[in-house]
Amino acid sequence: MPTLYAKIAGGNWSAAGTWSTTGSGGADNSGPPTSANDVIFELGSGNVTVDVGTQRSAKSLSCIAGTGDYIGILTHNANTLVVSGNITFSSGMTYTAVSSSAIIQVNGTGTITTNGKLIGQLQISGVTATLGDNLTFIDSKTCSLLLGTSASLNLNGKTVSGNSSINRVLLNSSIIGTAKTITVASGTFANADFRDITFSSASNLDLSAITGLSGNCGGNSITGGGTVLTFTTAVDQHWIAATGGDWSDVTKWTSRVPLPQDNVYFDNAFSASQTVTADMPRIGKSIDWTGATGTPTLALTSTGNTRYGSLTLISGMTLTVTQTQTFEGRGSFTLTSAGKSFGAVTVAMFGGTLTLQDAYTGTGTLTLNNGTFIDNGFSVSITIFSSSNSNVRTITKTGTWTLTSTGTIWTTATATNLTLSDTGTISITDTSATSKTFAGGGKTYNNISITGGGSGAVIFTGANTFNKITVAGGTKTITLPGSTTTTLVSGDGLGNGTNVITFNASAGSATLSKTSGVLSWDYVSLTNIPSTGGATFYAGTNSTDGGGNTGWNFTNAPPSGLLTTKVGS
Amino acid sequence: MSEQIMVQVRFKEKTEVGEYNDALYFTQAEYQAKSQIEIDALKQARVNNWVNAVKNPPVFVEPTKTELQAQKAELETQLAEVNSKLLTAKDVIK
Secondary structure, X not given: OOXXXXXXXXXXXXXXXXXXXXXXXXXXXXOOOOOOOEEEXXXXXXXXXXXXXXXXXXXXXXXXXXXXXXXXXXXXXXXXXXXXXXXXXXXXXXXXXXXXXXXXXXXXXXEEEOOOOEEOXXXXXXXXXXXXXXXXXXXXXXXXXXXXXXXXEEXXXXXXXXXXXXXXXXXXXXXXXXXXXXXXXXXXXXXXXXXXXXXXXXXXXXXXXXXXXXXXXXXXXXXXXXXXXXXXXXXXXXXXXXXXXXXXXXXXXXXOOXXXXXXXXXXXXXXXXXXXXXXXXXXXXXXXXXXXXXOOEEEEOOOOEEEOOOEEOOOOOEEEEOOOEEEOOOOEEEEEOOOOEEXXXXXXXXXXXXXXXXXXXXXXXXXXXXXXXXXXXXXXXXXXXXXXXXXXXEEXXXXXXXXOOOEEEEEOOOOOOEEXXXXXXXXXXXXXXXXXXEEOOOOEEEEEEEEOOOOOOEXXXXXXEEEEEEEEOOOEEEEEOOOOEXXXXXXXXXXXXXXXXXXXXXXXXXXXXXXXXXXXOOOEEEOOOOEEOOOEEEOOOOOEEOOOOOOEEOOOOOOOOOOXXXXXX | OOOOOEEEEEXXXXXXXXXXXXXXXXXXXXXXXXXXHXXXXXXXXXXXXXXXXXXXXXXXXXXXXXXXXXXXXXXXXXHHHHHHHHHHHHHHHX
């Protein structure tokens, strides 16, 4: 494939007219560069914008070839520029990464030479990338250097720098708990946080001595001869002002804006009507508001926030949340909500545990990506619960979880490496006309409580086992998974009184299994719900046989203590 | 910093939308300063808030044009991230 030159007029990266095969003054190419084209910005090339949309590609990118060094402006909007080889910026050009979402991804072995230009985000995927000179990031709180699958970085004696001691760059693995290697090779860092990085270094590495600060987000180690890896020493940080302000305001803290390893305390007296805005993406280890007075407000509204420990709120404060809150601690930590309501919360605590200290209420999705979540017997009220992945995780559930939304309200559809210990209740409360899907992933649940009323069905997927299902308050349609067996342990009634509960199959037949004893229902309408197992199934005299219900008796169960015989329909 | 010893008041109450389990926490000084009536009022406030949250979950509101434009920008950012992840996934498949 031919080399493509950025033309004199410049333009958007995605436009065919921005490129030529014969030089910056040549005729238009038939399309923008692909991963097969080497791309050259030469002296005559105009200003080019990496425009948004599908990702942009090049085999290699050089701004020092052709008729002379490029002196134009390369603007990188919020999009990914994928380069499969070397990247070389010229000293006289301008490279403007508009934000940390201006991503340069390197997916072919190559050398990155930025000539002092500031990068928004660098991703390395599947290869070892080597620094040709020092690499520095823009003045943003969310810059990162992400090492993807099978990726590594060779510093080659160069320095990776965040923009400041507050706006540090995060060097991390794309998979929590799976470390990626950075070969230090006489290189170093400045103002950087690290998560799941294995440093290959012949000698011990003292990251407490780098320019600025080093943050430890967990999962970091050293190999290659060095045995001691040291980060900036953790220091408790107290909010020392009576006024509110931004989390990133160093003047409000004991000695610095908290690092991921610093515990954070709000144990001061606030003046009236003060708000602390958490504008840092990584806000510290454990955050504790115990002792704060003056009824302050914590605003989690600026950016998504990750803490690496516990969170303790107090009754005498206000919480406003619009951004996703993430827990990434790798030890045993707690969450005390103090009656405050969260939005979306993600638990990504590799090898760690988050234990509730009181009831939890959220108006967004509670997501468990890694680690253990223990409700500790407290009530959990959320719109949706999601834990559909293959990471190692445990749910210990002894309280009542109330799911208030519609759509897929529970998903553990991919239940690989998920341990579920459930002695509590899951309550599905929505009574609208919209369906609710419980994608149980074939796990064993205790009790399911469904609020009756509304035409929206409750749809189960997965070969799940339930101790008991109850429906109260109105009629309801329950759809069981077709070609799949759902198992019930208890034979108790549905608790539906005279409200008819309709059971049907998502496709074909949905088998209901109970291994022994008697299942005693009434006021149900069954269609394509064959029964199996050693139990005797009574649908009740007030129930309707819609067909396809082998193994059911449409009579009442005999009083307990009497012998029963399985008749079958 | 030494950990502060807190008094936990654990409580549960049956409500129209199910049983509610929660806990209040006080420093020892706070606890000693509170009457049982005050503590009961705090409990009841928690119960009422929870019942309200369950009975009135977030409702969908049609977004404004400005909000849609902000969403578009956010989605473009997410698209960039997804494209990157796609490439990472392709690496795994290779």
